[in-house]
Amino acid sequence: MSSISHNPPAQAQRTPTTVNTPESPRPKTAPKSGAWHEDLKRISFWADHAAIIGLVILVAVFTVLNPVFLTVGNIQSILIAASILIVLTIGQAFVILSDGIDLSVASTMTLGVIAFGIAYAQGAGLVVSMISAVVASTLVGVLNGVLIAKGKITDFIVTLGSLSVASGLALVLSDGKPTSITSVELINFSTHGVLIFGFPFIVAAILAVLAHVVLFRTRFGTHLFATGGSKEAAQATGISTARIKVAVYTISGVLAGVAAILLIARVGASEPAANTTFLLNSVAAVVLGGVSLTGGRGSVFGPIVGALLLTVLTNGLTLMNVSQFYQPLAVGVVVILAALLSRFQK
């Protein structure tokens, strides 16, 4: 496909006289806005960088309020705590960029956790258990994608349904009971790392870089943006938007499986918990990260900063001994503020 000869016939027989019509000088790219302080006056600047600005402000506030906050140990634990959410958020970002939404990410992860637990309890090794988790979650993702693309049911309804199905299956398969997973390898994985970066965070970071490359450096990525931006325009150029849809939900499923493994490594058990906070936070992180909820516009790094912001918020509140009950409240306020601000995006 790469070698499509691109030689517009219209260009071949140009006469020099029409090369540059005098009345149509090519305008410059964007009008260069003055100095950086000019930028700061435009509200769109703040809207475009809501997540990173919010993160910096939060870090500053928590550092002032509690000196423990900015210690190496605490940063280390924030990064590890953020890694599960980051992995889920990457999947959610793919889905939302294609103009969908995956309400089943957290339950899909839970099903992966249970699949891991069952395999492990049956004496399967660590690798087989990990594969079980990814396979189970991927299946949910593929099912979501096929129902949405081929069954032509809205994303919201399909994933709302699979949210219920996956968490129901997790309860049925585990009989509602946790299985403890005592694996030295997993404990080492979640407690060691390179410099201040724990292994779970390194896994999340590698996935983030991969996601960025896929989105911005491959045909698939361009087709994904086109699908989310204008489904009809994408189809008119011959892009199979159905295939893109199946692909993004599959990716979200695979990542939920990876997140399941990270969760088990962190908790040391396979529990059929609801994990609703992960769902809300993954959507919140994507919105905070400046991805358009109607698809077609955004990045991966924005949502990741969003995920870090939410994790910092929880961590800071915990450090300051604010009751757990206030955490969802704080997250909600931050997300609504971000959504308000995003209305001023360029």
Add this chain to the structure above:
Amino acid sequence: MTATLTKHIVDVQDVSLAFGNVKALQTVSLTLAEGEITALVGDNGAGKSTLVRCISGIHKPQSGTISFEGTPVHFRNPEDAREKGIETVHQNLALVDDLTVWQNLFLNRELTRGIGPIRFLDRKAMKEAADRMVSTLAVNVPAVKSKVRRLSGGQRQAVSICRAAGFSSKLVIMDEPTAALGVQETAKVEELILKLRNDGHSVLLISHNFSQVMRLSDQVWVMRAGRCVAGRRTTETSGDEIVSLITGSREN
């Protein structure tokens, strides 16, 4: 009337298509001659865009056949039609607002480089080629790196036409290409349409502008209420006759 020796690039035979109980196309038959500009005229809702969508692979006719270069074709999707060399400038301007000009020009025709199946976009090559494509247009288009969202109606149309003219297309279909344009830009697009023909493309032009049709086309087909009711060589008809055929005050 029609010279029997002209090769038909497209031959539409008895094509019908209904949306529910709206009969958008009823046994439509017409031909497009190779290397000519063929105009398709008719009132709003006559079925022109629907016919175009059948030829470009978006809709499938419920009955009848469409032949391209002499062989019947059954396009399953627009990609099939594009692969055969049929490019379309759609009425609703099929561009993605949030992508840049160069990304739109190369949408689903991206240039890549890499080893074996691992391929990455060749962004530099695409930007450079896009710059060249756009510079052939007389219409002033901003830098190819800008988002299409920021373009005016005329600039978008120019980009759409530019895309259709590229990729060694054989037939370029244009659904009201100058509807949104000012006087100067219309003139430039007309220049481009003539140039397409001179370069050997066949063109199917839908237009409500009769003087434009008379100026540009070699053949005119008239549609009314889902039917193709008449066909004329442009040199052998007049704007008045076309108008009366469209309104039905005069039958074939």
